[in-house]
Amino acid sequence: MIADPQLRTAQALRIDGVSHRFGANKALDNVTFDVHGGELVALLGPSGCGKTTLLRAIGGFIAQSEGQISIGGAVVDHLPPNKRAVGIVFQNYALFPHMTAAQNIAYGLEARGTAKAATTARVDEMLALVKLQNLAGRYPKELSGGQQQRIALARALAVRPAVLLLDEPFAALDKNLRLDMQIEIKRIQRLARTTTLIVTHDQEEALSMADRVAVFNQGRLEQFATPSMVYDAPAALFVNTFVGAANVLHGTIRTLDVDFVTLTLDGAGEICGRMLQPVSIGAHAVVCIRPEHLQRTASGLAATIELGLPLGSTIVYEARLANGVAVKISEPREAGAEPLSPGTPIHLAPKGPRLATVFPHHA
Amino acid sequence: MAASTNIATTYGLRLAAPLAIFYAAFFLAPLLILFYVSLHVDPEMTRFGFTQYAKFLFDPFSLAVLGHTMWIGVEVTLLCLVLGLPLAWLYVRAPSWAQSTLMLVILLPLLTSVVVRTFSWIVILGRQGIVNTTLASLGLIDAPLKLLYTEAGMVVALAQVQMPLMVLPLITALSKLDPSLLDASSALGAGEWRTFRKVILPLTLPGIVAGCLLTYAAAITAFITQTLVGGGQMLFMPMYIYQQATTLSNWPFAAAISIIFLGAVLVALSLFSLLGRLSKGYAHA
Numbered sequence A: 001m002i003a004d005p006q007l008r009t010a011q012a013l014r015i016d017g018v019s020h021r022f023g024a025n026k027a028l029d030n031v032t033f034d035v036h037g038g039e040l041v042a043l044l045g046p047s048g049c050g051k052t053t054l055l056r057a058i059g060g061f062i063a064q065s066e067g068q069i070s071i072g073g074a075v076v077d078h079l080p081p082n083k084r085a086v087g088i089v090f091q092n093y094a095l096f097p098h099m100t101a102a103q104n105i106a107y108g109l110e111a112r113g114t115a116k117a118a119t120t121a122r123v124d125e126m127l128a129l130v131k132l133q134n135l136a137g138r139y140p141k142e143l144s145g146g147q148q149q150r151i152a153l154a155r156a157l158a159v160r161p162a163v164l165l166l167d168e169p170f171a172a173l174d175k176n177l178r179l180d181m182q183i184e185i186k187r188i189q190r191l192a193r194t195t196t197l198i199v200t201h202d203q204e205e206a207l208s209m210a211d212r213v214a215v216f217n218q219g220r221l222e223q224f225a226t227p228s229m230v231y232d233a234p235a236a237l238f239v240n241t242f243v244g245a246a247n248v249l250h251g252t253i254r255t256l257d258v259d260f261v262t263l264t265l266d267g268a269g270e271i272c273g274r275m276l277q278p279v280s281i282g283a284h285a286v287v288c289i290r291p292e293h294l295q296r297t298a299s300g301l302a303a304t305i306e307l308g309l310p311l312g313s314t315i316v317y318e319a320r321l322a323n324g325v326a327v328k329i330s331e332p333r334e335a336g337a338e339p340l341s342p343g344t345p346i347h348l349a350p351k352g353p354r355l356a357t358v359f360p361h362h363a
Numbered sequence B: 001m002a003a004s005t006n007i008a009t010t011y012g013l014r015l016a017a018p019l020a021i022f023y024a025a026f027f028l029a030p031l032l033i034l035f036y037v038s039l040h041v042d043p044e045m046t047r048f049g050f051t052q053y054a055k056f057l058f059d060p061f062s063l064a065v066l067g068h069t070m071w072i073g074v075e076v077t078l079l080c081l082v083l084g085l086p087l088a089w090l091y092v093r094a095p096s097w098a099q100s101t102l103m104l105v106i107l108l109p110l111l112t113s114v115v116v117r118t119f120s121w122i123v124i125l126g127r128q129g130i131v132n133t134t135l136a137s138l139g140l141i142d143a144p145l146k147l148l149y150t151e152a153g154m155v156v157a158l159a160q161v162q163m164p165l166m167v168l169p170l171i172t173a174l175s176k177l178d179p180s181l182l183d184a185s186s187a188l189g190a191g192e193w194r195t196f197r198k199v200i201l202p203l204t205l206p207g208i209v210a211g212c213l214l215t216y217a218a219a220i221t222a223f224i225t226q227t228l229v230g231g232g233q234m235l236f237m238p239m240y241i242y243q244q245a246t247t248l249s250n251w252p253f254a255a256a257i258s259i260i261f262l263g264a265v266l267v268a269l270s271l272f273s274l275l276g277r278l279s280k281g282y283a284h285a
Ligand SMILES: Nc1ncnc2c1ncn2[C@@H]1O[C@H](COP(=O)(O)OP(=O)(O)OP(=O)(O)O)[C@@H](O)[C@H]1O
Pocket: A022, A025, A026, A027, A045, A046, A047, A048, A049, A050, A051, A052, A053, A054, A201
């Protein structure tokens, strides 16, 4: 398959200043990013942030109000969906109910006028890829959710799309099947080297599957980076709180260094953190620290344990700072260790100054 | 499970009883009487025999009337389908504020009296009617065209009258169609015509068959429109039966051709619904 000379996969996708309005409502706001050929990118964001709208614009089902979309270096804005070489797997799979699994997979090949023998061969190849050879003759209603999804994937891949779009493909699946399918899609995508965009609500899914993650909020692209970068070095307050858990503390900037600032928390002490956007002394700001990046120390922010939850290999504490703000701390649990009892006074500090991120606060 | 099913069935049957009695009294009984009458040899109904049936089936004129009537039904049904499909599509795709207006337009033929509708067509198609005066004032014709009392005029009038019977089932079928199937088809490289043939048509076939059944049955029995717009020159089965029964008082013959007409219609309808059954495999979509 990889040796196929006609292979049109591994095509780069470029989203350039794309905006889209539904009436007064801006569903996409000046979105720009580049996806390398063969890359798997996850679009992550809360409901209604414009993920589906972006997929529909790339697929050609809506014409964006502004901006350009190019595939393999060529602008595709003027092309209808059937001329874009974009494969799409819809959230509800959209299998043709009156066609068998094999006929569904063959549909796109027939539409392209592929010879009968070549079509049959390709259908068999795709059925083998999704490991459903024995169900070729079944109708969609006779297939389970996961099987339908694999057929939908095989149908989209059969025509060798330049770009594959998956809109919340796992939403309907239970947890085990979901994990199987994530691995499966990743395997198939690697094998076929298809540039892939996968929409998801589920941050674990995004972080585990994707080469890079695009985090959206209210139509804007907040960050486009590798999963570790998004988690470790969030570029915006939204990303920090949306991806993974974070303690958000309010305070005022006291000192400024090149990269680092000291922040006076309202009535709870001082904390040092990494600054991403320029702030000035005396300005209001927020600092984000993940629970696993806080540690108990001899000095630091004074707090009182409220609750300790032993969760197998970790202990999660909920503690209250002097100003009454609740924070979460997660630390590894030694064998036999019991959590501290409620009421114990402790001191907290970030494990390193890079692990606390300071964002300007716009009240 | 079995017990509850039983209860449901008993209730179902009991609730259906009034309808069953109604049918027995006003449909089945008259039909049996009709059949009984048709078995008489003479108009005075003194002797029994099958001669009335033989008289119809060996008479080229009668067979031609039957054939012509059945054919008119096919023409009207096809015209309704060709015009109704885009109309139904338009309705399904229209924004909801436009849908209520469109629905009113679609239902209008059902909301006006048959006689009023038919006379409107006479006004529209007559020598001095709207069509002729418009064409003449545009300079497209010198002398008025003969539209009224022609087969074409009658087919158009019948199609207008029966249109709701075609469009309503089509709307039901089309609105059940998942729009993402059309997007999927397009994304897989299919053009509009291919999507129509391979996805829309097969998935709406049950609706199309239902619409055709209703339209066909209504068109061939539409006595008033056939008579008034078709004029006296063309004879169709409903009028033929009427003449035999009332003008000539030949009740046995009228009854026999009614039974034959009924049989022919049933055969035609079963052919249609056979088509529908072939498509049942995926009608659930
Ligand atoms: N056809 C439409 N007409 C008007 N507004 C729309 C339309 N489709 C989407 N929107 C709006 O555009 C915004 C983005 O919608 P979109 O479907 O892209 O969100 P999403 O990120 O896919 O959300 P979800 O995760 O819930 O699927 C939403 O505010 C939505 O209400």
